[in-house]
Amino acid sequence: MHTVASMNEAGMNSAHTLPMKLRAIAEAGFPQVEIGFPDLEAYASQAFPGYKELDNSGKGDLYNLLKTAKEIRELCRELGLKVLVVHPFSEFEGYDDERKRKENMTRARAWFKVLAALDCQMLQVGSSDDPSSSSDLDVMARDLRVLADEAAAQEPPIKIAYEMWAWGAHVNTWEHTWEVCKRVDRPNLGLCLDTFQISARAYADPTSSDGRLLAAQDRLADSLSALSNTIPPEKIFYFQISDGSHKHGVDALKASAQKQGIDPLYAWSNAWRPLPFQDEIEGKKGDEGYGGYLPVVEICEAVVRTGWRGPWSFEVFYEKDMSRDDPEVPRRWARSAKASYEKIEGKLRERGL
Numbered sequence: 001m002h003t004v005a006s007m008n009e010a011g012m013n014s015a016h017t018l019p020m021k022l023r024a025i026a027e028a029g030f031p032q033v034e035i036g037f038p039d040l041e042a043y044a045s046q047a048f049p050g051y052k053e054l055d056n057s058g059k060g061d062l063y064n065l066l067k068t069a070k071e072i073r074e075l076c077r078e079l080g081l082k083v084l085v086v087h088p089f090s091e092f093e094g095y096d097d098e099r100k101r102k103e104n105m106t107r108a109r110a111w112f113k114v115l116a117a118l119d120c121q122m123l124q125v126g127s128s129d130d131p132s133s134s135s136d137l138d139v140m141a142r143d144l145r146v147l148a149d150e151a152a153a154q155e156p157p158i159k160i161a162y163e164m165w166a167w168g169a170h171v172n173t174w175e176h177t178w179e180v181c182k183r184v185d186r187p188n189l190g191l192c193l194d195t196f197q198i199s200a201r202a203y204a205d206p207t208s209s210d211g212r213l214l215a216a217q218d219r220l221a222d223s224l225s226a227l228s229n230t231i232p233p234e235k236i237f238y239f240q241i242s243d244g245s246h247k248h249g250v251d252a253l254k255a256s257a258q259k260q261g262i263d264p265l266y267a268w269s270n271a272w273r274p275l276p277f278q279d280e281i282e283g284k285k286g287d288e289g290y291g292g293y294l295p296v297v298e299i300c301e302a303v304v305r306t307g308w309r310g311p312w313s314f315e316v317f318y319e320k321d322m323s324r325d326d327p328e329v330p331r332r333w334a335r336s337a338k339a340s341y342e343k344i345e346g347k348l349r350e351r352g353l
Contacts (some may be wrong), residue, residue, distance in 0.1 A: 002199055013323050018043040019075055021330045026079035028334035033081050033314040035072070035118065036112070037088065044068040056091065057103035058110035069117035076118075084311055085161060085192075086237060087124035092147065093140040093180075094133035096171065101143065108147055112154050122159040122237065123151065124192050127168035128176065129266070135170040141183030146188040162239040163192035166200035167263035173201050174223075178231055191231065193303055194240040194315070196273055198223070199294040204244060206253055206268040211246035211293060220295060224302035233267075233308035240315045241300070241344070242273040243292030271319035275333070275340040284334055290318065297347045304353050316342065 018039045025033050039193035044065050045051045054060035076083060089111060092104050100130065115123060125144070144162065151158035164177045171177055177191055200206075202223040203216045213219060222280040248256075248268065257267035275281070276297070284290060316322075322329055 012142060013325055013329070014042065014046075014242040014328070015325045016330050017046065017158075018072060020327065021077060022072070022075060022081060022248045024330040024334040026081050028338045030128075030334070030338065031080065031082060032084040032311060032313075033076065034085050034087065034118070034315065035083055037114075039064065040068060040072065040086075040114070043072070044052060047071075052097070053106070054110055055191065056107060058107035058309070060110075062110055062113065062174055066113060066117045071113050073118050076325040083118045083120040084313065084338045085122040085124050086118065088126045088163075090126040090165075091128045091130045091241055092125060092131070094128055094130075094136070096134060096139070096323050102232035102233045104143075105146065105150070108124055108150065112151065112158060115158060116154070119339075122155055122215075124163055126163050126165045127171035129165060129167050129169050129242055129263070130168045133169060137176075137180050137183060139170075139234065140171065140180050144180065144189060145184045145186060148184060148189040152186070159187040159237055160186075162189060162190035163194060164197050164201075166269070167195050167266040174198055174227060174231075178235075181235060190235040190237040191240055192240060193236055193298045194242075195276075195294065196240070196242045196244055196315075197294045198227075198299050199244060199296075200269070203295055206244070206246065206248065206272070207250055207264050208352065209250065213242075218300065224298060228302045231306050233310075234304045236303065236306065236308045236310060238310055239274065239300075239303055239308070239312035241296065241312055241340075242314065242316050243278070243290075243296055244268065244274040244294045245274055245291040245318070246293055248272050248291075270317055273315070273317040275314060275336050277315055277340050277343045278336055281339045282332075290321075297344060299353060300344055301351055304348060 040055050048064040051064055052061045091345055095101050148160050151160055162177050162181060164172055164174055166172050174193060181189060181191055203213060203220040204211055205213045253264055253267055259265040261265060274292045276292060278292060279289040
């Protein structure tokens, strides 16, 4: 394997500031980092009392956000980190309303400025979960083509990594994103693949008793075989890695989703995504463990079999542990992510990859 691993640690406790997490990631030996826009805004809020977050039309305290981004860029430089990508840019594609489309482009331009301040050249766009958006793939492609063209015109140019979200209103499988990507037909628009998102549609069902879909293994095998033989490696811009846990309790997950007014898959994603092999790495057993059970290595194998050898990132969300007010939490998760990366690489080497 010839990949470069990066990491994103979700902000689940305000005491775990963005600089603290960046230091933990650098100390663990990662050369790149994926920055969540909410984490950057949370840090701006801490630095500038009264800070107003950017809204869906890009309006807000952009001046102080850019100052924050430049500070983070300098810290990354000192730590030897490169910002691989910023995410999640969402609810962009598939709108017929001209005013909404103009607002979305204004928001995109504000984000482009943030990326420039961070010295970052890739933006992740998550498939829209807005049911009012169009289900027409050509309409989505039209909007993403405009975004890609404007991103390409930036200095330096920006890549757009389009990711399926399993709870997306119309695009919620890797097959959907690939169909949209082909229609966009721009060299700077490709895919972000994600082990969790792929599993959540081809293998897992967190609301079932065993956490799996019917005929899960057959469904997964068919999906991964198609993936390996369909997507050109150069159109996979980067690859996100995480596991999924079934320790949430089915009733508790459904209740949480209902309370938040979101899809159960979204609620699951927000709080129950540990690292692959994390129980083994941290010596956890039984009730103390994280309970990861997704076919992460199989998905990694399928992606690698396309010929892809690009960057991947560990994107993890595990509220039960990461929400604790403990400064050791970011360091422990970063160290475990590095060990997880090494274990996955070892498994792939055993399979001749």
